[in-house]
Amino acid sequence: MRGTDHQKLSIADLKEMARQIRRDIIKMLMISKSGHSGGPLGLADIFASLYFNILKYDPQNPTWPGRDYFFLSAGHLAPVWYVTLARAGFYPLSEMSTLRKINTRLQGHPAPGYTHGLPGVEIASGALGQGMSIAVGATIGLRMDQKPNHVYVLHGDGELDEGQVWEGLMTASHYNLDNLTAIVDRNFCQIDERTEKVMKLEPLADKWRSFGWNVIECDGNRIEEFLGAMQEARNFKGKPSVLIARTFMGKGVSFMEDDYRWHGVPPSEEQGKQALSELEPTKFGDFVMFEWEKEVPEVVK
Amino acid sequence: MVSIQSKGEKATRQGFSDALVELGEENPNVVVLGADVSGSVKVDAFAKAYPDRFISVGVAEADMMGVSAGLALVGKIPFASTYGEFAAGRPFDQIRQSIAYSEMPVKICASHCGITVGPDGATHQSLEDVALMRVLPHMTVISPCDYLETKRAVKESLSITKGPVYIRFFRDNTPMFTDEATPFQIGKANTLIDGTDITIIAAGLQVWEAIQAAEMLQAKKISARVINMHTIKPLDREVILKAAKETGAIVTAEDHQIHCGLGSAVSEYLAQTLPTVQEFVAVRDTFGESGKGVELMKKYGIARDDIVKAAKRALKRKKGRRGEKAS
Numbered sequence A: 001m002r003g004t005d006h007q008k009l010s011i012a013d014l015k016e017m018a019r020q021i022r023r024d025i026i027k028m029l030m031i032s033k034s035g036h037s038g039g040p041l042g043l044a045d046i047f048a049s050l051y052f053n054i055l056k057y058d059p060q061n062p063t064w065p066g067r068d069y070f071f072l073s074a075g076h077l078a079p080v081w082y083v084t085l086a087r088a089g090f091y092p093l094s095e096m097s098t099l100r101k102i103n104t105r106l107q108g109h110p111a112p113g114y115t116h117g118l119p120g121v122e123i124a125s126g127a128l129g130q131g132m133s134i135a136v137g138a139t140i141g142l143r144m145d146q147k148p149n150h151v152y153v154l155h156g157d158g159e160l161d162e163g164q165v166w167e168g169l170m171t172a173s174h175y176n177l178d179n180l181t182a183i184v185d186r187n188f189c190q191i192d193e194r195t196e197k198v199m200k201l202e203p204l205a206d207k208w209r210s211f212g213w214n215v216i217e218c219d220g221n222r223i224e225e226f227l228g229a230m231q232e233a234r235n236f237k238g239k240p241s242v243l244i245a246r247t248f249m250g251k252g253v254s255f256m257e258d259d260y261r262w263h264g265v266p267p268s269e270e271q272g273k274q275a276l277s278e279l280e281p282t283k284f285g286d287f288v289m290f291e292w293e294k295e296v297p298e299v300v301k
Numbered sequence B: 001m002v003s004i005q006s007k008g009e010k011a012t013r014q015g016f017s018d019a020l021v022e023l024g025e026e027n028p029n030v031v032v033l034g035a036d037v038s039g040s041v042k043v044d045a046f047a048k049a050y051p052d053r054f055i056s057v058g059v060a061e062a063d064m065m066g067v068s069a070g071l072a073l074v075g076k077i078p079f080a081s082t083y084g085e086f087a088a089g090r091p092f093d094q095i096r097q098s099i100a101y102s103e104m105p106v107k108i109c110a111s112h113c114g115i116t117v118g119p120d121g122a123t124h125q126s127l128e129d130v131a132l133m134r135v136l137p138h139m140t141v142i143s144p145c146d147y148l149e150t151k152r153a154v155k156e157s158l159s160i161t162k163g164p165v166y167i168r169f170f171r172d173n174t175p176m177f178t179d180e181a182t183p184f185q186i187g188k189a190n191t192l193i194d195g196t197d198i199t200i201i202a203a204g205l206q207v208w209e210a211i212q213a214a215e216m217l218q219a220k221k222i223s224a225r226v227i228n229m230h231t232i233k234p235l236d237r238e239v240i241l242k243a244a245k246e247t248g249a250i251v252t253a254e255d256h257q258i259h260c261g262l263g264s265a266v267s268e269y270l271a272q273t274l275p276t277v278q279e280f281v282a283v284r285d286t287f288g289e290s291g292k293g294v295e296l297m298k299k300y301g302i303a304r305d306d307i308v309k310a311a312k313r314a315l316k317r318k319k320g321r322r323g324e325k326a327s
């Protein structure tokens, strides 16, 4: 069985879903009062595209052997993944309010396994820099068995400071892993400062090219463009492909946009309300209604 | 029993931060390395005060350890800073070969240690770092108990000119109960409370828990000695042997895995000198999870109540050992 087809959304609906994902992230973080806002908001368009157009999966059967493998190497981006997994039907929407709380499956950083594991999470992440190697191993193993599954790995740009990423991407091109597609969340922000100030990455595309990858640069906040780039990556044979996707940290919330200081903090109550007022409700509906949202607005006379 | 009071709360990592700023002024060779968590581990104050002596290596802890070794080689005094898991676990072999084996005087400064770091979850809860660091020859391992002791440990670490030092501290604001009059010398444990029935040996944030536990035990007419074992390596053997002889039962308490941490260090020593009844308060060979620090301390058995329970178990075993009827 294949779960993707019934999940595929039109471009208009993908945009609406991306907005819903942003609303969910804000509400989730307002409840947890802990967690990362900036990166996850910037990735809403990419995650809507991945789970409602690109990836093959079956939410009822997360370990379906025909699935595509998706690895979130930068585990702190979990909020956008968690809400997308809920929206895609991997676990109940209401569970989103348990992020980072004791006994939750929505651990601060993605957890696999039987204790705290969330369906759809293949392997742990959180300590940066390890996802590329895992994706390389999975791709090689699947190829040994002549399996057609595609493997995807998503990295933060700051995460690329970790040397292990480059070891992995050297291995990927050495073995011509064209069933592997990497996505770099190129938002130019990390914790301490903007990426080029903390540790210069540019010319980033040239670096990946010189390591033997097919490089596609695209706008990660424009869904049509991202889908096109993904198609191009999947069609490319002989080398692994990377999408260097330009995104904006905090995208969709005016006071967070392109500001590295929103990397790791949740919105306060007031900031959350402000953020939600900038993100129009969608037909998919919120997973929770706060008390203040239920109040009947005062009629101004 | 003398009661030990908290004089307010401050984070141990703030002690690290304040010490660095003072050291920067005092010694032009002091340099600080940051791995993209400068605000959290609070090296931003040093970076602001001495921008020319702050080195940002990006999110690259293995690189940071190698760069620190190189800096030490040419006469600098490097303080390499990040979270505990990424200070000890991630770059272990770089530390082993380029720093410990090579006897480079690098200060490895690990913040956000232990399960009490909370909501970030297991990947960020450094519960193995003491084990990893104390197994290395030439390494000094310090786990201070409060703000001021952390500040003093960081400053004192300059006195170690051969080989590296690992200093372990925490994120949260915690009680301040030492002052300038409290002795602090690397390798010399502090007996904070005298007692005759049992000894609680603790490090880091568990020292405060141990003090509270001792007071709870006192209410039950059990006299507990409390030792702050801020230096886990080299271990203050004299103090341990004395406690074993005089009280005959030991509880160790640490925010760390049960294996290979402070408790193991104490029992390894006593097994070879004076085998003594010992109970371990530590995380019992399991990974942590997200939650509030206080919730996790309870769930994972390292809160003051657990120290009290461990003390009672130890006392029972001690009595049984003496051939007396266990009550």
Ligand SMILES: Cc1ncc(C[n+]2csc(CCOP(=O)(O)OP(=O)(O)O)c2C)c(N)n1
Binding pocket: A038, A039, A040, A074, A076, A077, A126, A127, A128, A129, A155, A156, A157, A158, A159, A160, A185, A187, A189, A190, A191, A249, A263, B035, B036, B037, B059, B061, B086, B090
């Ligand atoms: C090995 C390791 N070192 C440090 C950290 C702490 N950390 C978490 S996110 C982050 C910055 C990552 O930047 P980027 O990948 O650009 O993510 P973004 O800021 O865009 O969310 C750091 C240093 C970590 N999680 N793992």
